[in-house]
Amino acid sequence: MKRKVKFLPDNISVTVEHGENLLTVAANAGVFIQAFCGGDGTCGKCRIKLEKGNDSSTQTASLNLDDHAEGYRLACQTNVISDLVVRIPEEVSARGKALKRKPKTTRSISARSLEVLIGQWDIDPPVEKRFIKLSPPTVEDNVSDMKRLMRKIRQDCHACKEPTYDHPELLKELPFTLREADWEVTVILLRGKRVEEPDRIIAVEPGDTTDKLYGLAVDIGTTTVCAVLLDLNNGKTIAEASAYNDQISCGEDVISRIVYSRRPGGIQELQTKVVHTINKIIETVCKKVIISPSDISYIMAAGNTTMSHMLFGLDSRFIREAPYTPTCSQFPLTRAAQLNVTAHPSVRLFLYPGIASYVGGDIVSGVHACRLHKQEKVCLFIDIGTNGEIVIGNRDWMICAACSAGPAFEGGGISYGMRVDRGAIENFHIHPETLDPMIVTIDHAKPRGICGSGLISIVAELLEAGVIDQRGKFNRNLDHPRVRKGPDGYEYVIVWAKGSLIGEDLTITEIDLDNLIRAKGAMYAGYMTLLETVGMTFNDLDRVILAGNFGAYIDLERAISIGLLPDLDREKFYYLGNGSLMGAQISLTDHKRFRERLEVIKLMTNIEMSENPRFMNHYMASLFLPHTDMTLFPTVLEKLPG
């Protein structure tokens, strides 16, 4: 259910989901409210007054009874359960001074329908169940059980080729299944991976089980493995789950995993761990809807090239060594059970093909999901992460590249950086005059660190407020307690020790800024290099698609402000979210869309960025906020002070 919230005195109205946190709503709407504790309720700074509407907040220690009666609330303790009119008291908003900037409305873009991007698909999955009534054998007609089954399948479907089967184990139970079920069985048919391939019988079940047809789409991330369980009879998601990849104990990123794999037994250990993670998720989703893992008829997975190699137990060392060749990019359709994935012994696991060592099946799946291969106009597809992947192209050609951005976006190399987790600062505003912060943390918990989206917010806000300059250096002329010279050089204190969970001042330093600039610079240099390779500029782009979990939470305006994303018409930007999972999900639901993946991989050409002199030039030019060439960032130029 939707609720309207109007903020006074600036008269900013937004529509939000019922139950949302008011501090988060304000931050997303660009309404500044002082907030030091991230939403924990302890700093008591985010006092607002409810002028209209009901709320669910209770009186807290920071608010006396009288205030509460008058309508005062702590924004961070208030959930939106009705339409609201909220007044930001002047002393809260900016110590008596009005905000000078217009509120931001970036978030409305995330509401844009995914449908435009990923299009329609049919409920016509690559795995199918058919209920078959066989006539029992007689002396006059005593062909083999399997032949009887295949014959009937073809009789029932004149357009079909006779199906095949390829797994001898299937035969062991077949005669008993047929006889115990009185010759009425359900066959699970896998459609040919290519049009010309006949269907394949992968299982035979007694009776009519056609109402139970489930598929699992899995995104095997380096950090997180996510999966959705689909009811393939109607294409609906019936359960979702995710879990940290158990491999994390062997290293945070793909490089450290590859290093780990070189230990004796390392490859096996990494395989066991990722399979264990998948199995946990299968158990979770199956429990949610009370089905057995053996009811799942197809598993479609996507992951980066290293994760794919590790799932198959392949040595991934050459991914890391120049010239960066993976062992394989198209993985054979495999029985899940062969990889020790908990599944019916006949069920197949499909793993999305990749393009190169650092442009893997997760990217192909995402590109496939948002149909770059069907677009007439040129699109830019971006997945930001430690290895940022970039694809540019349309239905006629595609080029792709990976840029080693480093771990900054995942909190790595940043003094108080952390992964997306409870207490991570995910949103940040700074008051342009007082330079005091408005901090929103995940779960509104006491601030513990800064995650990627928080980092981008902080840097963009500091830049726009003139606290730092375009080189990422602090303004030495500022006389403000939060800007100071620390042991590692100049820094800004985001949270004072008493308000932070870690018991010390939570700061951002010039070194952190440097790391972020390098990370975003690598991404931007990637776009530039790829465009240049095909003789294009940003103006030739019709769409910019932000994929990946990080992309889903990124604040567009701020990402543009720091030069992580190009300064284009905001209408061209689309949030895809977890495209890897999305592609697997679409493929699992519509076999015709599934087959189109072959077009995608045929179109995609990898361009290696490491040691690429063009890339290096663009990279150097990008080590500036947002860029040395400000003509590339006209809207940012307007926002910057001076």
Add this chain to the structure above:
Amino acid sequence: MKRKVKFLPDNISVTVEHGENLLTVAANAGVFIQAFCGGDGTCGKCRIKLEKGNDSSTQTASLNLDDHAEGYRLACQTNVISDLVVRIPEEVSARGKALKRKPKTTRSISARSLEVLIGQWDIDPPVEKRFIKLSPPTVEDNVSDMKRLMRKIRQDCHACKEPTYDHPELLKELPFTLREADWEVTVILLRGKRVEEPDRIIAVEPGDTTDKLYGLAVDIGTTTVCAVLLDLNNGKTIAEASAYNDQISCGEDVISRIVYSRRPGGIQELQTKVVHTINKIIETVCKKVIISPSDISYIMAAGNTTMSHMLFGLDSRFIREAPYTPTCSQFPLTRAAQLNVTAHPSVRLFLYPGIASYVGGDIVSGVHACRLHKQEKVCLFIDIGTNGEIVIGNRDWMICAACSAGPAFEGGGISYGMRVDRGAIENFHIHPETLDPMIVTIDHAKPRGICGSGLISIVAELLEAGVIDQRGKFNRNLDHPRVRKGPDGYEYVIVWAKGSLIGEDLTITEIDLDNLIRAKGAMYAGYMTLLETVGMTFNDLDRVILAGNFGAYIDLERAISIGLLPDLDREKFYYLGNGSLMGAQISLTDHKRFRERLEVIKLMTNIEMSENPRFMNHYMASLFLPHTDMTLFPTVLEKLPG
């Protein structure tokens, strides 16, 4: 090398192989020489005189020095090492009386070229090795190792589709093989089973190993497993081996094996045993030519339906129970290693498809080998055994059936019956007047029993000599010491106790005759029923093909005499030998011939004989020597006394 032997006084000349045993030569040529001990040299009856030529015989106890000097020899102790003129002394031949019958020349038929039957085939095997020189990867061209390989294979062969691969294990070694071999490797490619299927990479070996391309053809018989190792670069057989099927300890025939399989662990045990047998044979052939089992690139096998099920570890119980449906008739192409067959982990085992529970892959392979599916005229294909299989048809249609003949042809149900083995009587003549025998045993050893071909000889000879009548009953009017009433009714003493290995009289009884008549009656009723089904008679047949080991040793005239084979122009008969092995061997050498097996199975329709009233009628009419309707056996009618 060929040798000529002329027998005097009857002036019978035959051409034989250098080194053949003279007693065997005489028996095969239809020249009667008294011989009681089977060729053991102990009875001393087979005295002949060498009038010309050299021999290798030594003087034996039964022959004094003077006789030896005059040219007397024991035929059974003499091998033909030069052209010979041999005189049969009158006292030896028939106690002074000349033979009244013309000598038989059946054996000459076996010399007829197989080529007419099985035709030509190319050296173009379904598995191929290609030496590939890859350009090492660079940063500009760093596609995956597998892609690089597949791309190069397609580049080298413009007509080819890009090959596939389907076994993940292949990937584990690939990057190391490529790098250690300096990007020069040999790929083993399996051609698509059907034309439209792309080739499949099954292995990658360092360096150029194209000169080593071996294939193994295996006939998995209920009793014996035979195999030939082929050099697929030239199609030549380089080693052969056979061994008793280890399953024999679980029962002699398929029915007793199926019964055994019902024991706990029985299916597994039978699978283990047949695989062990195959592995022994692989070891043997590999040792012979000093290669490793992992050098074998393809295994092509054929066996009856029960053997096929047992190899795959399938429950075969329904083969035995009406309506006799096997679990499957077309087996998936399987990795040999998955069945525990000693082979390279990637190497595939192809098992010939069958048609029905009692018309298996061995028959399909035989029919495939002799190209019934290419013949314009109608052929009769016969494999005689406990289950006699019959196929009638041509390029437009084929019908087939199995007739339960019982074990008589394999020595079962016959008082002194035995399998083909040392000391088994395999050839037999009877002197038409003295009624004394000429016995030839396997290995010319002391007689121990009667094998199938011996049994047919004995019955045919007894019938033609008037010792038994057409009902298989002994002539009660004969006054001869060898014909007597024994504990089981009338019988003929083939070997007296003192001359037999078993220390008792070796006889054939009326019960034995009855069993043989039933066995041959079932076969003949099968031919009649199938012909009737398609509205044909024997006169419509262009060829009669005798397949199987037993068929290879059968004496055509005698088999016709007893009514086991139809009385047709002898020129229409062909000996195929082990057609099962032959088909596998041809398929292994020529992939186009291999693909034709699909035509064969498409054409073949099984007709069930059990409980078939037509069959029962024909069966009753066939319980006579050779048949109740003597118009079907004109040449036999001439030969019979009276």
